[in-house]
Every structure is written in C-alpha cells, then in structure tokens.
Amino acid sequence: MTHCTDEELTLYYYGEGRRRAAIARHLDTCAPCAALYREITDTLGLMAAPDEPVRDDQYGFEVWRRLQKDHRFEGFERFSRFGGFEWLRRVAAFGTFERFAGSGRFAGLATAAGLAALVVVAFLAGHAWRTSDVASTNVTNASNQSNTSNPANHSNLANHSNPENRILLASVADHLDRSERVLTDIMNAPAKSNISMEQQWAEDLLQTSRLYRQDAVDANETSVAAVLDDLERNLIEIVHSPSTISAADLEQLRRRIDAAALLFKVRVMSDELRRREEPPAGRALPQTSTRTIS
Amino acid sequence: MDASEATAVLARAREGDSDAFRVLVEQHSRSVFRLAYRMTGNEQDAEDVVQESFLRAYRQLGRFESRANFGTWLYRIAANCSVDLMRAKQARHDMTRAESLDETGEHLSADTPTPERLAVSDEIQRRVAHALDALSPLERAAFTLRHYEGRSIDEISRTLDLGVSAAKHSVFRAVKKLRVALEPLRSHQL
Numbered sequence: 001m002t003h004c005t006d007e008e009l010t011l012y013y014y015g016e017g018r019r020r021a022a023i024a025r026h027l028d029t030c031a032p033c034a035a036l037y038r039e040i041t042d043t044l045g046l047m048a049a050p051d052e053p054v055r056d057d058q059y060g061f062e063v064w065r066r067l068q069k070d071h072r073f074e075g076f077e078r079f080s081r082f083g084g085f086e087w088l089r090r091v092a093a094f095g096t097f098e099r100f101a102g103s104g105r106f107a108g109l110a111t112a113a114g115l116a117a118l119v120v121v122a123f124l125a126g127h128a129w130r131t132s133d134v135a136s137t138n139v140t141n142a143s144n145q146s147n148t149s150n151p152a153n154h155s156n157l158a159n160h161s162n163p164e165n166r167i168l169l170a171s172v173a174d175h176l177d178r179s180e181r182v183l184t185d186i187m188n189a190p191a192k193s194n195i196s197m198e199q200q201w202a203e204d205l206l207q208t209s210r211l212y213r214q215d216a217v218d219a220n221e222t223s224v225a226a227v228l229d230d231l232e233r234n235l236i237e238i239v240h241s242p243s244t245i246s247a248a249d250l251e252q253l254r255r256r257i258d259a260a261a262l263l264f265k266v267r268v269m270s271d272e273l274r275r276r277e278e279p280p281a282g283r284a285l286p287q288t289s290t291r292t293i294s
Numbered sequence: 295m296d297a298s299e300a301t302a303v304l305a306r307a308r309e310g311d312s313d314a315f316r317v318l319v320e321q322h323s324r325s326v327f328r329l330a331y332r333m334t335g336n337e338q339d340a341e342d343v344v345q346e347s348f349l350r351a352y353r354q355l356g357r358f359e360s361r362a363n364f365g366t367w368l369y370r371i372a373a374n375c376s377v378d379l380m381r382a383k384q385a386r387h388d389m390t391r392a393e394s395l396d397e398t399g400e401h402l403s404a405d406t407p408t409p410e411r412l413a414v415s416d417e418i419q420r421r422v423a424h425a426l427d428a429l430s431p432l433e434r435a436a437f438t439l440r441h442y443e444g445r446s447i448d449e450i451s452r453t454l455d456l457g458v459s460a461a462k463h464s465v466f467r468a469v470k471k472l473r474v475a476l477e478p479l480r481s482h483q484l
Contacts (some may be wrong), residue, residue, distance in 0.1 A: 070349065
C-alpha cells in the first residue's frame, strides 16, 4: 500500500472513509504514516469541546420572551392570528380558480390571483376607510368645538365623552385590579404552598391581558401597553411555575415582580384609568389619548 | 411530550398558532444554544443565532414537511444561521482579522510557551479558540459538526447544504489549519 494522505488519515480518525482495515494495517508497518497520524490525533486531541455557558430550564421561556419583543416576530404573530396565508389560499381557490389551485402547475397562478384579489380588496377598504375617516373627523371636530375651548384636548375629550370608551377604560382598570390581587397573593404565598388556584386565575387574566395589550398598542397607548406587557410576562411566569412551588422558585417569581416594580405600576395605572374614565365635565383631562382600548 | 403530542403541537404551530410555537421554542432553545455556541465560540453571538434561528423557523414553518423531524430541521437552520453570522462578522472585521492573524502567527512562534504554561488548560483553550477563530466560517462550521457534534460527512453536507466533496474538504482544510496553528502546543506536549 502506498502512503496514506492527510485526508485519508483524517477520515480514519473520525471513523469514516474506505479502506479502513488496510489503513490500520499500514499504520502498523509504516513509520512516516504513523507519525503523520499521531500528529493529527495529537492536534485533534487538543480540541476538547468548549465549556458552554449554562442555560437553565427557564432559558426556553427567556428566548420566547425575547422573540416576542422582536419586532420582526411581532409582525408574524399578529399575521398568524388571522390564519397566516391560509385565507389567501382560500381566496385563490375560490370560484373559477378552485380547479387550478389543487394542481401544482397552477398553484402559483392561483396564489397570484389571490394576491390580485387582495390588492383590489385593500384598495376598496382604503377608499372606504378614508371616506369614513373624513366623516368621523368632521363629527369629532364639531363635537369638540361644542364641548371645549382647548384645541389640544379635542380628540381626548371626544373619546372621554364616548360612554363606550369609558366602559372599556373601566374594564382595563378592573382587569388591573384583579391582576393586582393575584400578584399580591403570590407575593404573600408561603414557600412550598400550592398555587394552582392563583395559576388558574393568572391564566384567565393572561388571555384578557393579551387582548387589551394589543388594543392598547393599536391605539398607540404606549404606557398602558407597557404595563400590560410587563403584567403579561409575569402572569406567564406564574402560569408556568410548578403548582407546588419551591421556596427558590417562589423567590425567583417575587424577584421578577419586584424588579419590574409591577405591583406599583399596576396600581398607578389602575388609578390613572379610573381618573380618565370619569366624565370630562368640570375638570381638565390628562393629555394622553383615550381613544385607546376598544 | 410524547410523539403524538409533539405532532399535534407542530401541526398547530404550522397553522400559525404562536402558543404552539412557544412550546417548540421552549423545548429546543437549549440545544440550539449549545450548537450555536460551539459554532461561534461566543456567548452573545450564540444568543443572536438562537433568536435568528427561531425567527427563520417561524417564517419557514409552512415549508416544513411534517414527516421530517422538527429538531433536525431546526438544527440545520441554526447551523446555517451560525455560518451566516460568522460570515457577516468576518466581512465587517476582515481587515482587523487579517492583522490579528499575523500577530497570532508571530505570537505562537516567537512566544514559545513553557511547559508550565502549557499545563494550564486555560492557555490551551485560549489558543484553541484562537485557532478556531482563524478558520473560515464554513470550515469552522464543518469542523464543529464533525468534531464536536459527531456528524458524518454526509450529514454535514445535508446540514450545510453542500456537496459531499465540499463538506469533506471543508473539514480537511480546517484540520490542516489547526495542525499548523497548534503545532507549538503539540510539540511541547509530546
């Protein structure tokens, strides 16, 4: 057998390659090849796996939280709430395109048709939106002119004077009050206690919180959305903790709540919303918009 | 989570259920981090790879074939994200890296370590890390998959979407460069 190449010996080291038996026999008898192989094994022997930083059981959840904060993911998350591309495929499959959508050859054509339909719908929706927007702006302006002499507060006052908005503000305030009670229970729970009741409660609140937060984001109510976001993260922590919670886990939960000053924020926001839900007559209203939670 | 539960979660995630996707994230984050750290050798880079991998996975979930293994699919995404990140870093720091490689070469030959220093594993690790940093992104990825992850050449070619020959030669080039870079350490160990 001729001498072994570097490549052959590298593959041999990793248990791969052909002629393995022949190479093994050759290494027993050929000093230069044996020396070369020793060089390779010595080098690769130095390449111990690096010590990886430890990631605990909570790591997956931390990654999820980071993803939720990532604006690129947020877009997908919202998009997927409406069924992602599924509805578009349905549009494409509708009517005369249905028979094409099933066949691979025409699937692209069907999707293109779906996209064209989407453009038309978007155009019509945009047109309708502008029309209604102009109309509502006129109504709001008229209402503001009759209600106040302060132009800066026009839209706020219009919203405050809307009973539906005030009810919704009250709903968010109630939601914050209920959340505060769960958080307080957790802060005062004894170690190794069963928190399944609080978890169930937190889970119910979590669903509502998400809806309110999304509405707050849509309405550009950043401070309300921020508090609800903090609250949501902590509620998720509570929901995902073991029901019979250890002292260490409980301490970790409390530290997170403390670190976010969550109880304080929830109380302050609840008070703020209660003030805002009051009718505008007789006092100046805060500057922040309240056309928010809808 | 048993196989039927995993299939159900995956199906929900593919339909756009973000809660189901969260389950997948929580299940696979640590293994993705471990691979990313081995690939990049840097904690912050590894975190970036984890984030990017899950974003890509979410975006491409519609293309994922349910018969395939999600973990294997995600592993491929993470490996390729690592290569992309290393390439981007390399492009940004090409000049700096070229200079530091020159310095490394001088350092390794001029500053011959004493046996006492070699005994310190930190020093060995530092030099090994330096040698790995000097590899090209693809060489490093292929070497990591072969050496640390125990993947065969065929698996490496599938993971990195390379031909078998290209995967094999990436490993060979990496080993050759490491032999040169770590020669001073090796000769003192003998």
